Amino acid sequence: MDNKISIISDQFQNESGSETVEGITIIINGKLKQIMDVLRENNEQYESNIDVVHDAFLRGLDDIRKDMPKG
Known part of the structure; x- marks a missing residue:
């Protein structure tokens, strides 16, 4: 069985219509x-x-941020 993940991106107007958000x-x-x-079954x-x-x-973003060069 393969690891399968598909990520689809689309653009939307925010509620005020003044900004496009992803x-x-x-x-x-x-x-x-x-x-x-x-994970879900074993962690309340x-x-x-x-x-x-x-x-x-969020954990992944934190790891990426920690790996970034300071400066």
Whole structure:
């Protein structure tokens, strides 16, 4: 079974219509979905896959920020 993740980006107008914002859809399948299911089932803080993605995204951004050169 493969790790499958598809990310789709689209542009939307914000509520006031004065700014274009990016909307991102994440489609997860295969082993990655199985891993997310296990994480959700074994950790009470994750009530949905959205919670898992949110946490993974913020942790990943923090790691990237820490790896950036200072200056």
